[in-house]
Amino acid sequence: MIDKFQDHASNERTYLSWIRTAIAIAGFGIVIERLPGTPNGTWTGLALVISSAALVALASLRFIFIRRQIERSDPGRSMFGAIEILFASMLAMLLLTVFVFLIGLARGG
Template sequence: MIPHFSDLSANERTYLAWIRTAVSLMGFGFLIERFDVFLVYTTRGAVLDSGLHLRASEWLGLGMILLGAVLILLATRSFYRNARLIRAETESAYHGAAVERVLTALLVALALFLVAYVGYQLTNLH
């Protein structure tokens, strides 16, 4: 039997959840980066403020893709650190909520930006 198998398995499941989250962020970033195609299609060619519109979606999409890549690196570091701590014979304190807090703040900021961005685009279609 593998010592601490249930703890190591839980660590691996957590790691895979972070990887799924990162891949979702990168996919959503790609979708946002291409959001201009959707808006042009739904407005049937209405004239949009293309300078602001294209730049905002491109930068936000690129930022989400980079955030996903950084999240993969942080999750991998955390996975190996936790695996090492699980295998260690000594007890240590848990200290790992900072990444979750930063990610939550970034996702709330993203949601607020998207609400404002889509609202602005919809009100300027006239």
């Protein structure tokens, strides 16, 4: 049995859920970009795809950091709060991007 398997499995499940979220955001960006007659659809789609790539990078950093922390059994000093603030701000920017797109869609057609 792997030492601290439960902790490692939990960390991996969290990582995979962030990856699924990023894939869904990228897919939504591609759909928006391909919609005919949408104002600023290309820029909104591109922003969502780039944001999803940044989300994958942040999720990967978090996964590696937590994995090292589990292996060292060091629950002390961590930058976990900073990573969570980055995740929250990234999701807020994604929601703002979608909101701006929907307002533009309502006004432009």
